[in-house]
Amino acid sequence: MRLYTKSGDKGQTSVIGGRLDKDDIRVEAYGTIDELNSFVGKAICELDQKMFKDIIDDLEKIQHELFDCGSELSNIKKEREHKLTEEPITYMENKIDDFIEEAPALERFILPGGSDAASTIHICRTVARRAERMIVTLMKTEEGVSPIPLKYVNRLSDYFFAVARVINARLEIPDVEYIRSAKVFRGSNKKKKEE
Amino acid sequence: MRLYTKSGDKGQTSVIGGRLDKDDIRVEAYGTIDELNSFVGKAICELDQKMFKDIIDDLEKIQHELFDCGSELSNIKKEREHKLTEEPITYMENKIDDFIEEAPALERFILPGGSDAASTIHICRTVARRAERMIVTLMKTEEGVSPIPLKYVNRLSDYFFAVARVINARLEIPDVEYIRSAKVFRGSNKKKKEE
Amino acid sequence: MRLYTKSGDKGQTSVIGGRLDKDDIRVEAYGTIDELNSFVGKAICELDQKMFKDIIDDLEKIQHELFDCGSELSNIKKEREHKLTEEPITYMENKIDDFIEEAPALERFILPGGSDAASTIHICRTVARRAERMIVTLMKTEEGVSPIPLKYVNRLSDYFFAVARVINARLEIPDVEYIRSAKVFRGSNKKKKEE
Numbered sequence: 001m002r003l004y005t006k007s008g009d010k011g012q013t014s015v016i017g018g019r020l021d022k023d024d025i026r027v028e029a030y031g032t033i034d035e036l037n038s039f040v041g042k043a044i045c046e047l048d049q050k051m052f053k054d055i056i057d058d059l060e061k062i063q064h065e066l067f068d069c070g071s072e073l074s075n076i077k078k079e080r081e082h083k084l085t086e087e088p089i090t091y092m093e094n095k096i097d098d099f100i101e102e103a104p105a106l107e108r109f110i111l112p113g114g115s116d117a118a119s120t121i122h123i124c125r126t127v128a129r130r131a132e133r134m135i136v137t138l139m140k141t142e143e144g145v146s147p148i149p150l151k152y153v154n155r156l157s158d159y160f161f162a163v164a165r166v167i168n169a170r171l172e173i174p175d176v177e178y179i180r181s182a183k184v185f186r187g188s189n190k191k192k193k194e195e
Numbered sequence: 196m197r198l199y200t201k202s203g204d205k206g207q208t209s210v211i212g213g214r215l216d217k218d219d220i221r222v223e224a225y226g227t228i229d230e231l232n233s234f235v236g237k238a239i240c241e242l243d244q245k246m247f248k249d250i251i252d253d254l255e256k257i258q259h260e261l262f263d264c265g266s267e268l269s270n271i272k273k274e275r276e277h278k279l280t281e282e283p284i285t286y287m288e289n290k291i292d293d294f295i296e297e298a299p300a301l302e303r304f305i306l307p308g309g310s311d312a313a314s315t316i317h318i319c320r321t322v323a324r325r326a327e328r329m330i331v332t333l334m335k336t337e338e339g340v341s342p343i344p345l346k347y348v349n350r351l352s353d354y355f356f357a358v359a360r361v362i363n364a365r366l367e368i369p370d371v372e373y374i375r376s377a378k379v380f381r382g383s384n385k386k387k388k389e390e
Numbered sequence: 391m392r393l394y395t396k397s398g399d400k401g402q403t404s405v406i407g408g409r410l411d412k413d414d415i416r417v418e419a420y421g422t423i424d425e426l427n428s429f430v431g432k433a434i435c436e437l438d439q440k441m442f443k444d445i446i447d448d449l450e451k452i453q454h455e456l457f458d459c460g461s462e463l464s465n466i467k468k469e470r471e472h473k474l475t476e477e478p479i480t481y482m483e484n485k486i487d488d489f490i491e492e493a494p495a496l497e498r499f500i501l502p503g504g505s506d507a508a509s510t511i512h513i514c515r516t517v518a519r520r521a522e523r524m525i526v527t528l529m530k531t532e533e534g535v536s537p538i539p540l541k542y543v544n545r546l547s548d549y550f551f552a553v554a555r556v557i558n559a560r561l562e563i564p565d566v567e568y569i570r571s572a573k574v575f576r577g578s579n580k581k582k583k584e585e
């Protein structure tokens with residue numbers, strides 16, 4: 001196989017159903033999803049396979065979903081297949097609720113960091129948000145973009161926040177609060193815990 | 196607590212004092228500060244706690260300051276609190292001068308890398324500069340943005356350069372010079388060292 | 391030496407042959423090359439020096455070339471030196487062909503990840519593609535930009551893909567296929583292998 005086709009040496013590239021400039025906002029959007037996917041791959045390598053089996057499985061599921069997301073965004077055909085459904089979003093919402101229970105209650109912003117893997121997950125969180133901003137620009141520019149990818153990456157960044165906290169909690173590394181933070185998180189889970 | 200509010204699923208989000216599109220240059224700016232903060236968290240994890248206590252303390256100080264910076268940038272109220280002052284800038288300037296003394300003298304560009312932590316600090320350096328470019332766009336677009344965040348991230352990227360060199364110096368890993376570099380750094384610290 | 395010159399505190403900066411706004415697309419382009427270079431530095435640290443000597447040598451060669459690339463992009467003089475030639479592109483093409491032979495045959499997309507170093511190389515791959523998008527915008531905006539940097543980073547991202555696969559192959563970590571992938575890679579190397 002010859003991997004390199006040289007067909008992109010002049011600045012244009014192929015998408016599903018046509019060709020676009022490489023700096024088209026659509027290419028920016030799924031290119032950033034690809035970047036995010038690479039950071040998720042890194043995070044998986046940094047997690048202990050026993051202690052974090054559930055999370056590793058989730059993250060690999062997410063890697064496949066990020067490809068589904070990229071497939072939708074790289075498709076400019078009139079009839080597009082919708083590979084990305086609501087299922088993974090609901091799945092993440094349930095997981096987030098569980099993780100918020102598992103980690104210590106939270107009222108103020110925390111410094112991103114703690115352990116190697118949690119730091120990388122915080123990087124994933126912020127790169128997901130960068131991708132989200134590009135999808136928003138794409139949707140303002142182009143018609144016919146499915147609303148699911150935007151919803152998906154929005155929830156994904158909250159999932160990453162919750163998972164980063166759980167990783168540090170299991171490793172018994174306390175998250176450090178931002179010292180000049182107000183109480184920004186509404187509705188503490190303290191009461192629920194007492195029930 | 197329910198972490199996800201779903202209120203951003205349509206592409207708008209809340210800032211201090213209002214709501215904006217997620218791809219607003221203001222959101223880009225503090226979103227990139229958040230990304231930078233995550234890389235700083237990563238760098239801290241990679242530093243030996245004994246050999247680099249001074250640097251770890253600095254980096255954690257910086258993490259708090261990056262939140263101060265984000266607070267300013269995410270505020271669109273008429274009367275804005277100024278959390279970020281000149282103090283951390285002066286602090287970094289003194290540290291840079293010390294670090295330049297501690298590391299070997301420098302005339303040519305060096306390859307970013309060497310040790311794990313120094314590499315991550317070089318990533319911090321370049322992500323800080325990415326954030327800086329966005330703050331410049333924001334200031335050209337919007338009125339009333341404080342000049343301090345721009346000055347702060349500008350100095351911060353020089354701080355990261357100086358600190359990356361010191362990390363490698365303490366680990367006795369020599370920085371590799373860019374082979375086709377001219378003498379780009381003006382005013383060697385050689386003389387000063389002889390004094 | 392005083393590292394910080396404060397001359398950029400107002401948002402402008404010097405390039406070879408003049409001054410530009412820091413958010414000029416030209417500065418974006420070589421700033422992203424600098425970011426990429428930092429991730430390459432990180433990847434080098436994560437590779438075993440014996441098992442991957444050939445690859446480490448390549449990556450250090452690439453770090454110098456990324457500076458050559460940055461030199462060209464940061465030059466706005468009428469007469470510009472051309473530090474970056476076709477040689478490194480041909481060099482990478484030969485290496486890619488060899489690496490494609492060394493790694494298992496490929497028909498479908500793979501999840502970026504596997505080992506620490508391969509993950510970081512996938513990050514390099516996607517950051518190279520981000521830089522590529524900016525160079526495309528620069529070339530659409532400005533006249534007189536050499537066509538070599540674009541061609542170079544295009545091939546570089548394919549080089550990174552090939553090298554990530556070889557790293558995992560040598561470590562005997564199988565790449566995971568994207569489960570809902572069609573057969574996207576054309577011309578399997580199976581036949582060639584049988585010859």
Ligand code: B12
Pocket residue numbers: 001002003004005007014015016017030031034066067068069070071072074081498499500501502515547548549551571572573574575576577
């Ligand atoms: C989108 C895309 C990407 C996206 C991935 C998609 C995503 N979901 O995020 C991103 C940006 C991540 C990507 C990355 C890469 N890509 Co790409 N990518 C494409 C692109 C544009 C579309 C591929 C695709 O998903 N097609 C959709 C499939 C489903 O459609 P299809 O092939 O037409 O299949 C349909 C039917 O034919 C049928 N079908 C297909 N197969 C079969 C089989 C059977 C038996 C049946 C019955 C039906 C059937 O099913 C589908 C129905 O929907 C192609 C170019 C192109 N236009 O094809 C390049 C392409 C596949 N990529 C290519 C390359 C080189 C890469 C990278 C290595 C680049 C790099 N250096 O980073 C990486 C590899 C990433 C990885 N991890 O493996 C090359 C491969 C060259 C080659 N030698 O074959 C291509 C061909 C582009 C090119 N240069 O010409 N890519």
Ligand code: B12
Pocket residue numbers: 108109110111112125157158159161181182183184185186187196197198199200202209210211212225226229261262263264265266267269276
């Ligand atoms: C800016 C912002 C961010 C910035 C952080 C700020 C920065 N400095 O860089 C960034 C982008 C990093 C961020 C990230 C996140 N954020 Co945020 N963020 C906000 C935002 C817009 C403002 C928060 C803020 O700083 N307010 C300023 C404070 C100081 O103002 P205030 O609360 O009005 O407080 C004033 C007074 O009330 C008084 N006060 C406050 N508390 C108290 C207490 C007492 C006793 C007294 C006397 C006075 C007092 O003091 C202040 C005077 O200035 C809020 C939404 C909003 N509009 O509030 C969301 C918000 C807090 N974020 C939210 C979330 C979910 C997150 C993330 C998890 C998102 C993600 N997936 O990444 C992360 C978490 C980051 C972390 N590391 O912890 C949610 C929380 C939802 C919830 N369940 O409560 C909010 C509410 C947004 C939403 N979805 O509605 N965020």
Ligand code: B12
Pocket residue numbers: 303304305306307320352353354356376377378379380381382391392393394395397404405406407420421424456457458459460461462464471
């Ligand atoms: C482009 C550039 C970069 C690029 C690097 C270039 C690339 N290839 O990608 C990037 C963005 C990566 C960069 C990064 C940094 N840079 Co810079 N950079 C520059 C810039 C604009 C040009 C440097 C250059 O390559 N000049 C081209 C050379 C070849 O030209 P020249 O010096 O005129 O040399 C010519 C002749 O004079 C002759 N020549 C030169 N030396 C000699 C010697 C002899 C004996 C002879 C005969 C001839 C000769 O040969 C050349 C002919 O082409 C300068 C500012 C400026 N305008 O000079 C800042 C500058 C060198 N950078 C600076 C700084 C601080 C940095 C960073 C530390 C910033 C940061 N915080 O990240 C990093 C360090 C990076 C590293 N890894 O070492 C400062 C240095 C300040 C100081 N104290 O000296 C400068 C001066 C900018 C400033 N603030 O004023 N930089």
Ligand SMILES: C[C@H]1O[C@@H](n2cnc3c(N)ncnc32)[C@H](O)[C@@H]1O
Pocket residue numbers: 128129130132133203208209210217222223225226269
């Ligand atoms: C928690 C806070 O983060 C900000 N926010 C919401 N979405 C994004 C994004 N994609 N990128 C950066 N910042 C974002 C909003 O200001 C929100 O209130």
Ligand SMILES: C[C@H]1O[C@@H](n2cnc3c(N)ncnc32)[C@H](O)[C@@H]1O
Pocket residue numbers: 323324325327328398403404405412417418420421464
């Ligand atoms: C050292 C050189 O780096 C460039 N430079 C200065 N600020 C930035 C930034 N935010 N991003 C990228 N490059 C920058 C200028 O060209 C300067 O001269």
Ligand SMILES: C[C@H]1O[C@@H](n2cnc3c(N)ncnc32)[C@H](O)[C@@H]1O
Pocket residue numbers: 008013014015022027028030031074518519520522523
């Ligand atoms: C493999 C696929 O990747 C996409 N592609 C090509 N170049 C880039 C880039 N610089 N950034 C993001 N995506 C790109 C095209 O859609 C190509 O077909």
Ligand SMILES: [Mg+2]
Pocket residue numbers: 154155157158203
């Ligand atoms: Mg959100």
Ligand SMILES: [Mg+2]
Pocket residue numbers: 349350352353398
């Ligand atoms: Mg500067």
Ligand SMILES: [Mg+2]
Pocket residue numbers: 008544545547548
């Ligand atoms: Mg390409």
